[in-house]
Amino acid sequence: MDEPPERLTTKPSWLISQLAVYVRRLAFEGFAAAGARGYHYRILAALHEFGPASQAELGRRCRVDRSDVVAAVGELAGRGFVERTPDPGHGRRNRVTLTEDGLRQLRRMDEVLDRVQDDLLGPLSAEDRQTLTRLLGRVLAHHEPH
Template identity: 50%
Template sequence: MTRGEAADPPDSGALRTPDRLRRRASRLLSQLTARSDRLINVGLAEVDARKWHYAVLASLADYGPGSQAELSGRTGIYRSDMVGVLNELGERDLVERAPDPHDRRRNIITISTRGRRQLRRLDKVLDTLHDDLLAPLNPAERDQLVQLLTRLLDHHTRTS
């Protein structure tokens, strides 16, 4: 499946969708999320990566080494899923695990040099995918959309 196939063609039923549904932000966000996830998942799969790989590598690059629990909190990846993600990244030599000097029962995860190179490659892939996703918007509109979505998410993250 190519990236073009990942994004659904324009909804031919959009004209038949009741206006009251097309005016609901929650419905629009849900539909766009589904299309965005499909586009990103397929695009990353084309370069043998997954969105959780990117999330862990970005977290390690931006915030430094951390335990599995810390990485779970930073990325939103369930702790039970984190082990599998770290195993995949470890098998590819993208992260390194070492015993925590303060608590030998847990490991500290660090991004490797190879992981930093992979993260730069994935940044470029995601830039292209986001350009596809946001194609109808000009740069100022894209920035505004990200600011508005961030504001909404921050509000609902604080209150939940």
């Protein structure tokens, strides 16, 4: 494979972007077997960790736009992984709940992602992995508040 310009390969922004491409491809291929995609995992994970939630809350937690939550929850509900019921007492709000099947789907996707992490960080020692994760976490956390 031809080498990219040095202008790119020395920039952290390029490294992150290109690695993200790799991550997306690995996750996409893994999720495809389960007929799922990234948004589904985020939402299932949030429901499992924080319990039933409104769509707006799911969007905020998962960094997904409200309008995209509508579609994703619709897809999940269509396959029985999630139940969307009107919030009693709160006219407009919905209450999204994780089902048993949804929990099983979440576990399947967890296994996929575990393999993705191993594949991704393959060349690094356990110590380097920890260092990398810590640094990435610090950088992301710094930009998260806003």
